[in-house]
Each structure stands twice: as C-alpha cells, then as structure tokens.
Amino acid sequence: MANKFIHAIYDDDDKLLDAVKNLKKNKVTIEEVFTPFPVHGLDHVMGLEPTRIAIAAFIYGCIGFTFALLMINYIMIADWPQNIGGKPSFSFQENMPAFVPVMFELTVFFTGHLMVITFYLRSRLWPFKKAENPIPETTDDKFLIQIPVYGNESKIKSILKKTDLFKMNVVDGKEENNHQEINNNILPYDPDITIGFVFHSRKYSDGSSNLRIQFTKGRGQQYAKNSGLRIFRKHWISKKNEVSDKHIDYKKINLSLNKLKLKIQNAKESFSNGKIEFEDVFKDVIN
Amino acid sequence: MGSHYEAPIRKPLVTGNKSYHQISVDVARPIEGEANKKWWIVFGISLTLFLWGIGCIIYTISTGIGVWGLNKTVGWAWDITNFVWWIGIGHAGTLISAVLLLFRQKWRMGINRSAEAMTIFSVIQAGLFPVIHMGRPWLAYWIVPIPNQFGSLWVNFNSPLLWDVFAISTYLTISLVFWWTGLLPDFAMIRDRAVKPFQKKIYSLVSFGWSGRAKDWQRFEEVSLVLAGLATPLVLSVHTIVSFDFATSVIPGWHTTIFPPYFVAGAIFSGFAMVQTLLIVMRKVCNLEDYITLQHIELMNIVIMITGSLVGCAYITELFIAWYSGVEYEQYAFLNRATGPYWWAYWSMMTCNVFSPQFMWIKKLRTSIVFSFVISIVVNIGMWFERFVIIVTSLHRDYLPSSWTMFSPTFVDIGIFVGTIGFFFVLFLLYARTFPVIAQAEVKTILKSSGDNYKKLRDKK
Numbered sequence A: 001m002a003n004k005f006i007h008a009i010y011d012d013d014d015k016l017l018d019a020v021k022n023l024k025k026n027k028v029t030i031e032e033v034f035t036p037f038p039v040h041g042l043d044h045v046m047g048l049e050p051t052r053i054a055i056a057a058f059i060y061g062c063i064g065f066t067f068a069l070l071m072i073n074y075i076m077i078a079d080w081p082q083n084i085g086g087k088p089s090f091s092f093q094e095n096m097p098a099f100v101p102v103m104f105e106l107t108v109f110f111t112g113h114l115m116v117i118t119f120y121l122r123s124r125l126w127p128f129k130k131a132e133n134p135i136p137e138t139t140d141d142k143f144l145i146q147i148p149v150y151g152n153e154s155k156i157k158s159i160l161k162k163t164d165l166f167k168m169n170v171v172d173g174k175e176e177n178n179h180q181e182i183n184n185n186i187l188p189y190d191p192d193i194t195i196g197f198v199f200h201s202r203k204y205s206d207g208s209s210n211l212r213i214q215f216t217k218g219r220g221q222q223y224a225k226n227s228g229l230r231i232f233r234k235h236w237i238s239k240k241n242e243v244s245d246k247h248i249d250y251k252k253i254n255l256s257l258n259k260l261k262l263k264i265q266n267a268k269e270s271f272s273n274g275k276i277e278f279e280d281v282f283k284d285v286i287n
Numbered sequence B: 001m002g003s004h005y006e007a008p009i010r011k012p013l014v015t016g017n018k019s020y021h022q023i024s025v026d027v028a029r030p031i032e033g034e035a036n037k038k039w040w041i042v043f044g045i046s047l048t049l050f051l052w053g054i055g056c057i058i059y060t061i062s063t064g065i066g067v068w069g070l071n072k073t074v075g076w077a078w079d080i081t082n083f084v085w086w087i088g089i090g091h092a093g094t095l096i097s098a099v100l101l102l103f104r105q106k107w108r109m110g111i112n113r114s115a116e117a118m119t120i121f122s123v124i125q126a127g128l129f130p131v132i133h134m135g136r137p138w139l140a141y142w143i144v145p146i147p148n149q150f151g152s153l154w155v156n157f158n159s160p161l162l163w164d165v166f167a168i169s170t171y172l173t174i175s176l177v178f179w180w181t182g183l184l185p186d187f188a189m190i191r192d193r194a195v196k197p198f199q200k201k202i203y204s205l206v207s208f209g210w211s212g213r214a215k216d217w218q219r220f221e222e223v224s225l226v227l228a229g230l231a232t233p234l235v236l237s238v239h240t241i242v243s244f245d246f247a248t249s250v251i252p253g254w255h256t257t258i259f260p261p262y263f264v265a266g267a268i269f270s271g272f273a274m275v276q277t278l279l280i281v282m283r284k285v286c287n288l289e290d291y292i293t294l295q296h297i298e299l300m301n302i303v304i305m306i307t308g309s310l311v312g313c314a315y316i317t318e319l320f321i322a323w324y325s326g327v328e329y330e331q332y333a334f335l336n337r338a339t340g341p342y343w344w345a346y347w348s349m350m351t352c353n354v355f356s357p358q359f360m361w362i363k364k365l366r367t368s369i370v371f372s373f374v375i376s377i378v379v380n381i382g383m384w385f386e387r388f389v390i391i392v393t394s395l396h397r398d399y400l401p402s403s404w405t406m407f408s409p410t411f412v413d414i415g416i417f418v419g420t421i422g423f424f425f426v427l428f429l430l431y432a433r434t435f436p437v438i439a440q441a442e443v444k445t446i447l448k449s450s451g452d453n454y455k456k457l458r459d460k461k
Helices: A013-025 A042-046 A053-079 A092-122 A153-162 A173-177 A179-186 A250-272 A278-285 B020-032 B037-063 B078-102 B106-110 B112-133 B137-143 B160-193 B197-206 B214-247 B259-285 B294-325 B328-339 B343-361 B369-395 B411-434 B440-450 B452-460
Strands: A004-010 A032-034 A143-148 A167-172 A193-203 A208-217 A221-232
Touching (some): A004 A013, A004 A153, A013 A143, A013 A153, A032 B214, A042 B214, A053 A092, A053 B214, A092 B214, A153 A167, A193 A221, A193 A278, A221 A250, A221 A278, B020 B411, B037 B411, B078 B106, B078 B160, B078 B214, B078 B369, B078 B411, B106 B112, B106 B294, B112 B137, B112 B160, B214 B259, B259 B343, B259 B369, B259 B411, B294 B328, B294 B343, B328 B343, B328 B369, B343 B369, B440 B452
Antiparallel strands (some): A004 A143, A032 A143, A193 A208, A208 A221
C-alpha cells in the first residue's frame, strides 16, 4: 500500500464526475471516493463491479422460505397434529393455505435481516466502528478522491489542476487515521478561535453559578475553564457580557469581566500570530 | 446539468435557494440547538399521560382484565380498537418510504424519515395492546414457537392471531433496519459536525462508522431498493393479516371478504392523516418549511382524499353485500350499525372518513395548511371510530337477545389509550430533538433537479 496520498477535494458532484472520468482516462489509480450522498453514475465511471447483494438477498429468502416450510410441517403435521376446527391437520398439502401468511412473513424476515447484516459486514459498519472519511466535510458538501502516490505525484497533480478543483492535499499514510489533524490542515477557511462566556450548569445553593470561559476552534475542538467568578445568572446580560446593576457587587464584577475581555482579545491575537497553541490559549486568559 | 433535468411543470421540492451545505445546517439545527419552552411543555404533558397510562397498565395486570369495561358479550373493545388503530397509523411510513421509492416519487424524501419514525413508534403502541390483553403478559413468550417442557405444546399456525404475531414482529423489525440503514449517512453528517465531545461520541456510535465510500453508496442504494421491494408486500400483508383476525371469524359484520383491501386502504388513509398532523407542526417548529413544502402537503392531501374515497366505497360495498347476501343476521348487523344504539359512532365514522376528505377536491382547501391540519385530526378520529364500530357493534347484539349488552369504557380503558398517545408523543418529541428529521443525504440527490434555484436557472436558459 502506498503511504502517500493525494486528496483531491471537489465541492460539486458534477465536477467530481468529470474529474473521475479524467483520471480514469489518464489511467490514474483511484483508491477511494468519499461523497456525502450517492452520486448517480459514479460507480459506473469508477468502473466498480455491480454489487451482488441482491443475489445474496434472494438466497436468504429461499433459506427463510425453506425454514418456514420445515418448521410448520414439523410442528403442525409431524410432531403433534391436532384437530383444529375440522381443518385437514394430517396432510401438509391440504393444510398449506393456512400456512401461507407465516411462510411469507418468515421469507421477508430472513431476506431483510440477513441482507442488511451482510451489507453492514461487507461495508464494515457496526457500533463503535471508527469513521474513515479523511475529512469530515465529505458527509456535508465536499467530495473527495483519494489517489495513492507511487512516485507519479507531479503527473497526478498536473491532471488534477486541469479539473475544477476545490482543494488538493498531499497526505502521508501515517496521518490518515488522524481525523482531527487533517481536518485542521485542509480547511481552507481555517476558522479563528472563538472565546465566550458560559455558565456552569450546576448551581450553588444560593442560586449563583460559576462563570466559565469557553474556547472553540473549528468544529471539532472545544473546552471550558472556570473564570473564578461566581454570578447570579438572572442578572447576566448576554449581549453585553456583563452583569446588570441589580447584581450585588456589580461594579467589581464588571471590572474583572473587562479585565478578562482584554486578556481574551490579547490571547486571540497571539493565537492568530501563531505564538501559542490552541490548547494553551487559556493560560493567557486565566493567569 | 443535463443529467439533472426535471420537467419545468413540476413544482420545486426544495425551496429557499439551498446549497448542499445549507441542507446540512438546516437538518442539524434542531439537534445542535436547545429545546425551547414549548417543547418542554408538550413533552411534559406527553410524559404525564404516558405515566398515567403505565399506572393503568400496572393496575390492569395486577388486578385483572376485569377492570376494563369488557363483559361476556363484548369481549373485544377498546384494546383491539386501539391496536388496529395504531397499526394502521404505522402504515403510512412504510408506504411513503417503500412504495413511493419503487414509484420513484421524489417528494417522499422530505417526509420519509419522520413517517418511518412514526411507523416504528406507533407499532410499538400497537404491540402493547395484545400483550396486556393476554392478562398474564409474563407468559407472552408462549406465542413464539419454541421447544418447551409442556409436552409437544405448539402454537397453532392455522390461527390468524398467530399470523399477526409473525406479521407484526417482521414488520416492526424490518421497518427498524430500513429506517436505521437510511439514517447512517445522516447520523454521520451530524457526527462530523458535532462540537461537543459527548454528542460526537453518541453520533459516532449510532452512525456505525459510516464513511460514504463509493462502494458503500452502491450497496446502500441496492439494499434500499430491495428493502423497499420487500416492505411493499409486507405492509400490505400486515394489515391484511390484521383484517383476518376478524374476516376469518363467523361473526356477522366481521366475516367479510372485502376486509383485506378495505383495511389496507384505511390504514394508509389514517397513516397519512397522522403524518400530516405531525409534519404540519414539525415543519413550523423546526423551521423546515423549505423541505416540507406546501407541495408535499397538497400531495399528501390527495392521497388522503383517494384512500378516503376507497374506504367510503368499501363501506357502501359492505352494506350492499349484506343486503344482497340475503342472510338476515348479516343484514341486521349492518342495519344495527347505522340505526341501532351505536348509530352515533357509525355516523361519526361516515362523516369523518367519507365526507370530510371530499373537501380536498377543492384546490384552495387542500393547499390551506390550517384546513389540512383540521382534516387530518378529523380523519384520525374517524378511523378510530371505524375500528370501534367494526368491533363493538358486531359483538354487542349477540345471537341470543338475552345476551344483548352495551359497552362502556372504564377509566382504565381510557387511561391506557391516552397513555399510548402520550408514549407515542414522548418518543416522537425525543426523536425530533435528536435525530436528523429529514433524510438529508437523499434530499441532496434531488437538489439539482428539484431545488427552486436550479429550476429557475434552467428556466432562464
């Protein structure tokens, strides 16, 4: 397996289809394509074999039907035939019409469930399974082609540049499973961090609660730290991020809040200048 | 763009100039946001009703079925009425997701997720009734054909009640996997957007690690198609078998050969009415008017109108056949329904189910949201009365006039029924806050053909 990949990212299904066609024409190996929804005709363009899951489903149906037949015959005819309302209980053939509903239901039951189980196993889907899409946006609105690189990097790049590309990344195989890191590398609109005030959900017995500072980066990372202030929530003005004059000691609290806001501003700046890591931003705000 | 062509005469199914990303944002919003006060109020009411229902169930089980209003003549009443009513409501979900998929109806995509959720939640309510009606629900496993120590004591495969066991359990489980499989890509979308670590963990768990590979999608589509092909005859069989509970008996008013198609039509009718009730509220509360458009509501109203008329035809056929058969018991059963002591139930059923949907012939009415909502409630009530009429009026005048009785429900009957309504709404409200209520992956596939912005773009050319 190649341990270097090119991830060609598109923002439209038609652009993706054109690109895949183009790559195929130039005999570039496509390892995988990740899309947020089924793109009509993609499997055809990629040259994927049609799935045989429907054939499997048919076989499962036959198994279910046979199971129903054998079970009912054993229970109703072989093991303990009973006279139920004078129905012909000693011959399967004659009693069969009454068994049709259950035979039908069991056929459907087996077909449906075994087919879905097959699908989950073949596509490797089960609880606690880790997602393998290289960037999280492929479940939203981005389409990604994963191309293994075997020393032909510049050729692939030149082909890709001719397509209507949204973004291209070169990734090492090692990084591939590191969801978060790649996320941060590729985001073209690498978002600023936001720092805001939130209240701790637990209240003290006097009704006040801890004011916390929440740090958020992109979609994936967030944490909160106590600011050291205890505030009555009902007097909090969220638009201004300060307490109203009904709060006890409101002057003192608003003063410390202003100090915090100043520190937040500075911390944001030193983050965007690359001086500090996201994980360490809080140190600049809270002593 | 050529491959996304759709006739300009078709109305857009996604409005509001959506992009793919905007669809994700809109679908994730109710999950990522906080519940408002109204949600908590409705949830509180539902939960109270549900708890009250549980209380009544506990009372029933600990004391006995005698606490219900049943007597020796009317041995089936509200319990089975509620059972058939809930099962019927469930049918619209499968119809929308499976039958409309086979017919390639794109408008199903805005509503199928919630309709399927409704199916599952209402089948759960339906399943409760036969189980508590057993009186000793801890012996419920006796209805399963398992080898046992009572000698060769097996279940009876000639009995429609056993067919019901197989039909309903197959229906519930197949609907569940159909629903869940469709949910995987949407859960994955929520997972990849999630900011809170706990949310991320939960949605990773339920999305089964869905990554959206080309091969996965190919299988996904094939599996959906085959499941739709299976679910279509399944949904028809389920209500057919439910109707066999009555049709295979020898009670005048019950042993009617028209029951299977008539029950299926009635089930679709009541199911669509319930979908309408739920979605008219949900589209407003969750700001989904761009996905569940007036066009969707109108199309559902047309289905309600057609199935309502089918049900009306069945009522009239029943009356005709009763007269034409020349059997006086049969004739009396129907005469008694319409003019006997339960005439009010019969005529409420007729008014709600046959007359009220006829308003939908008028375009102005079927495109009115308020009117649609009112009619959907009326139909739900009417379909409950239909089952009540079939069950109770056929029983209460027995062959021997000395056994003639009336049925009146006790507070326990009412409590359990109201409790299931509460339970249903508890489940649905939780669903609306935690599940992607629109099949966003599917809606994205029709955006270019049925989105208003793309349609306008094509019209200009």
